[in-house]
Amino acid sequence: MDYFNYKQGKLFAERVPVETIAEQLGTPVYIYSKATFLEHLRKIQHAYKAIDTMVCYSIKACSNINILKFMAKAGSGFDIVSGGELYRAIQAGADPAKIVYAGVGKTDKEIIEALDAGIAYFNVESEAELENIIRTSKQKGKTPKVALRVNPDVDPKTHTYTTTGVKETKFGIDIERAEKVFDQFGENPAVKLCAIDMHLGSAGHTVGPYVEAINKILALVDKLRKKDFTIETLDIGGGYGADYTTAQSPSADDYAKAIVPMLKGKKLKLILEPGASIAANASILLTRVLYCKTGGRKNFVIVDAGMNDLIRPPLYNAFHFIWPTTVEKRFSYLKRTEKLDIKGLEFVDVVGPICEGADFFAKDRAIPPIKRGDLLSIFTAGAYGFAMASNYNARGRAPEVLVDGDKFEIIRKRESYENLIDLEK
């Protein structure tokens, strides 16, 4: 589900023709659909309403403050992984009591900022970090709540870079060691160690790994409660399948149908940290074709967006559907998959202007015939798209535009040449 659709051969973001935006603001440009964000959030909130649940949108997926503002207004909490994200959340008007803080390398400064803000939970990833939080909390005279991030050793079967819940990743504490951590720190008066956290990784496409991991964690919770430790919350992280290609992943409802019954009657508050499943298909990256050329047996389409705008294809070998913004009727049928069986498509590599072989968006991809000057939409660019953008090759970052119904507004300006050297004087 999203609000990017073709009408009479023209691509619309909600009720705005995307070409209007490109004409006014140039390309490349990120276009977000507010309704898509909010509908995903509402669906998750609704799917879990049978149990006490806090949805904490994972800021790192897509962090523009204007997006965080309307998410906070719609009742979202936030999952943060840095002091900068805490700052963004607070500036956006987030309720600190709905903020959870993960990350293996929290600095003293960041810990103090989070203590001062009064966040809901520190999701702690090592004994050494917990000792540091205890020391800092004593100094500040605060007693924060702490969730222990355990590593359930379950593989979501995704890319190695987005697998975080198996042994031999840097994240969390092995589940076998968790009990010892409670023995050592569970009674420490400087913190309230009262929750368990996990995050399997990103872009899993099945519910099974969550069920397996929650089962392991519930067994741990039982053991800990038998030893009289208070466990009030279970945070099951993010990583829910996002709709990169239409309906490939289970919906929020499908996940909830498996997860809610496991937690009913367990006296555990549930925390979810969805990122990509909310943000991914809430945005497209619009780019203009600069040149078409052939090299060997290959046809290259060189566009004005580069890996500095969207790094997911080279970084994760990620699939992004790419299609012209104006198409003949026979091409306006859209199933956003790799293998399209429509007559008249041509196979091309869609690449950027950056001086790196890794600067590509798609290889051997079937798309309708295109020429210099055409506009292409790179779909499902909302998660880890702009958020991972850089100034590599001294390219100003693309503007971000938010569409709401038939209106649109710039929520981040295009970076100018002056911006590139602003901090260097």
Ligand SMILES: *Cc1c(COP(=O)(O)O)cnc(C)c1O
């Ligand atoms: C990145 C991250 C998430 C969000 O992951 P998605 O795949 O975007 O849903 C949630 N929790 C933690 C701890 C993360 O690091």
